[in-house]
Amino acid sequence: YDRCLENPVTADFVSSFATKEKYLEDGRGVVILKDGQIVSGASSYTRYKEGIEIEVDTAEPERRKNLALIACSALILRCLSEGLYPSWDAQNMGSVHLAEKLGYEFDHTYTAYEVSSDERTH
Template sequence: MKRIDKSLAGDPNFNQISEDFTSQFDSIDDYIERGIGFGILHNGEVVCGASSYSIYNEGIEIEVATHRKHRRKGLATVASSALLLECLKKGIYPSWDAAIEH
């Protein structure tokens, strides 16, 4: 697991899992400055992520996605847990509206 940084946010694999990880920000630099998230890598490729979809004064809306081949392994739980713990540490409210993609 790795905190989302500029290199991870610019990785094509990261955006293939979900363009919404950074889509609500003006740029990757804007995301790095104001967003927060974690990615899980397998053999150097991003296979799961949990990130701020959008931000507001005291909180974030959360986006979580996992590559189809790596689902049902608990990766989303791990990445989401890291994101939630970071939110608690920073006093940020994590708002989460979950939907299952089939």
């Protein structure tokens, strides 16, 4: 949990959970380490009664090595073994292609808006 929060690649893996204890209780996740550093992983961005919303990312130098595929496969299998639905909402075409490799089927596109704050004003 703490290492994920400290890493810009993995912060969103746990950021929706207020505490480490809450993540350990409700969250699910898998990370891949290289030389002791997290380079890829998949986690529950959010948790709802019947499942999770999957968050996945890989450090730029480690992309295109199937690490995300490995991490997502492990997370999805864990969810299914626990009776949780592993929901996937692709943000980009790379995510769509990864989801399709994992057995998901493309449904439809939609418009989404992203709001961010300028941290210098806080």
